[in-house]
Amino acid sequence: MNRERIESELARLAVGGQRAEIVTDGNRPIVLYHDVPTAGGPHGLPETSDVIVPIPEGHPAAAIDLAGLPAGSPLLPRVKGGNNNQGNVTAGGRQWQLASYHPHNGGGAPPYDQNKHGFHTYFDSLVSWLARLN
Amino acid sequence: MTAERACSSVVVRIGAPEFAALKDLLFRRYPEHEWGTFARLGWRETEDGLILTFAALDSPLPGELNERFGHVVINEPYSLRMALEAERHPFAVAVIHSHPQDCRPDPSHIDDDMDRYYSGYLSGFAPGRPYASLILSELKGELVLSGRVWWRSRWLTVGKFCVERTPVLSWAHGKAVQKALIDESRYARLTTAFGRQAAQRLSRSTVAVIGAGGTGSAAIEVLARAGVGRLVVVDPDVVESSNLERLHGGWPSHAEERISKVETAREHVRRINPDIEVVAILGRLPQKTVVDAVLGADVALGCTDQQHSRLALGELAFRYLLPSIDCGVVLEGCDGKVTGQILQLVRFLSTDPCVLCRRMTNPRRLSQELMSGEERTTRQAAAAEALKRGEPPDPYWAEETQLNTVGYLTTVSGAMAAGYAIGWITGRFDPPFARLQANLVGKFLDTTDSEDTASPECACQRARAWADQGAAQAQITAPSHWPFPKRL
Numbered sequence: 001m002n003r004e005r006i007e008s009e010l011a012r013l014a015v016g017g018q019r020a021e022i023v024t025d026g027n028r029p030i031v032l033y034h035d036v037p038t039a040g041g042p043h044g045l046p047e048t049s050d051v052i053v054p055i056p057e058g059h060p061a062a063a064i065d066l067a068g069l070p071a072g073s074p075l076l077p078r079v080k081g082g083n084n085n086q087g088n089v090t091a092g093g094r095q096w097q098l099a100s101y102h103p104h105n106g107g108g109a110p111p112y113d114q115n116k117h118g119f120h121t122y123f124d125s126l127v128s129w130l131a132r133l134n
Numbered sequence: 135m136t137a138e139r140a141c142s143s144v145v146v147r148i149g150a151p152e153f154a155a156l157k158d159l160l161f162r163r164y165p166e167h168e169w170g171t172f173a174r175l176g177w178r179e180t181e182d183g184l185i186l187t188f189a190a191l192d193s194p195l196p197g198e199l200n201e202r203f204g205h206v207v208i209n210e211p212y213s214l215r216m217a218l219e220a221e222r223h224p225f226a227v228a229v230i231h232s233h234p235q236d237c238r239p240d241p242s243h244i245d246d247d248m249d250r251y252y253s254g255y256l257s258g259f260a261p262g263r264p265y266a267s268l269i270l271s272e273l274k275g276e277l278v279l280s281g282r283v284w285w286r287s288r289w290l291t292v293g294k295f296c297v298e299r300t301p302v303l304s305w306a307h308g309k310a311v312q313k314a315l316i317d318e319s320r321y322a323r324l325t326t327a328f329g330r331q332a333a334q335r336l337s338r339s340t341v342a343v344i345g346a347g348g349t350g351s352a353a354i355e356v357l358a359r360a361g362v363g364r365l366v367v368v369d370p371d372v373v374e375s376s377n378l379e380r381l382h383g384g385w386p387s388h389a390e391e392r393i394s395k396v397e398t399a400r401e402h403v404r405r406i407n408p409d410i411e412v413v414a415i416l417g418r419l420p421q422k423t424v425v426d427a428v429l430g431a432d433v434a435l436g437c438t439d440q441q442h443s444r445l446a447l448g449e450l451a452f453r454y455l456l457p458s459i460d461c462g463v464v465l466e467g468c469d470g471k472v473t474g475q476i477l478q479l480v481r482f483l484s485t486d487p488c489v490l491c492r493r494m495t496n497p498r499r500l501s502q503e504l505m506s507g508e509e510r511t512t513r514q515a516a517a518a519e520a521l522k523r524g525e526p527p528d529p530y531w532a533e534e535t536q537l538n539t540v541g542y543l544t545t546v547s548g549a550m551a552a553g554y555a556i557g558w559i560t561g562r563f564d565p566p567f568a569r570l571q572a573n574l575v576g577k578f579l580d581t582t583d584s585e586d587t588a589s590p591e592c593a594c595q596r597a598r599a600w601a602d603q604g605a606a607q608a609q610i611t612a613p614s615h616w617p618f619p620k621r622l
Binding site: 001002005008027028057063104105106114 | 501
């Protein structure tokens, strides 16, 4: 993993007030975004949620993919791919469930380009994901 | 002066444009008088030494060197300016000066005094970084470089200089660093064509071959027979019977006994010429052990036809100034009809666009190459489930077609790449292309040469020659699930 690169991307988010950090599930490193806004408020769902994104092997060569919400989150059945469990993860002392969310693989975002995309731009995809609830 | 420790693994790498500028500057008072300059060097600590890359010239301003003397006298404003600059950049600092024409590049007592002073002075401004002192001169028409590096309270002698596309003689401990030609008759044809000097340059050179399959084994065979003194061969795999149609030096017993491809290559080279040193590594780029070994080479050849390896090799060209040629081959056709037999050779000099700028990778294929076996299985299962649901499987997994190839195609490709490596090492010729594609069954071989352009936002334009100081610009990292590399 290119830690320097990812830390600098997360630092860019921090300038705009968004907190994010690198955690681990024991084996693989993961980016944990704190308090990502959702469109759940009017539906009685959480207005924000923590979200995890695995750092892929070989990154930045490998594309960023997937997203996870806290296990049991009421948002899971409402987000795109949330009903299609892509794995359970323990990270940052909590349980998470990965959803079938693939923005750079036909999910709406442009194809992954490491010169343009990173964990700072992936945050935009996450906001968009959590803004479109079923 | 503290006794110098011989360290053949201190390698200094210089790009072609920077070397031309350096030579013009240092030889401005040639042939009688010396001249000098400061420079910034990227650096990397390897398992057994240092790699230094020439990142930028910090030329003297008018008055910063004293013109009244024949030797180099640096006036204080220059030293202070460089020291203050060093506080603002992450690179090693070097003083580089010329010796008069046909004077050996051995450090003089004045040079000893200078190095003693600067190694102490600069450590206050650039703590924990190497200080390098290099000397360039021209001896009997040949460019000769020597150097020493103050690193962790001791002096290390530079064992090798690699200048992109320019043969130079490395000088250490009062003599040229080179191997004697053991059997001159063996290279008689080559010396007739290229000259005896070319054979000597080959004998003291190192070529790294990444991938020891069909293409790599052909390249290794050509390089060994040409008398390259040292080969670094990298491959993670063992020989399988399906390789034997292409593998030079491969026998059924290798497949039966599951001998590694690198061991097979070493055994084959020993039969060709037992004087050639072969460093055989089970591993892949960009694993650290592999990168450390490969960066000691004059030239590298990419023979894996895999995207991650290609990306890593391109990055070594711009971050560490390692020139390389990447090979790819594909056989097109179906139902017994062959419609295309394509080979591609891509040149990677430090100023060439990188793999990303040349759009030589597919992000999806790259991601899939780098995944762990476990993740592949999970994704393939998810893709199968998606198909059952009537959904496209692509978000999870995309099957890549196996590229077909045959022995004569890989042999042509590997041999051509080896030939261009010989051209670079001997200084006799350059690849006349940036990215060559040829179709062996096309009219006039259907040859094309693509001149790609680099994107100004790309890492290859931002971190050229930055070595490890450009780590944040790395385009690929080694997956943690790959087995740890092993040097056989």
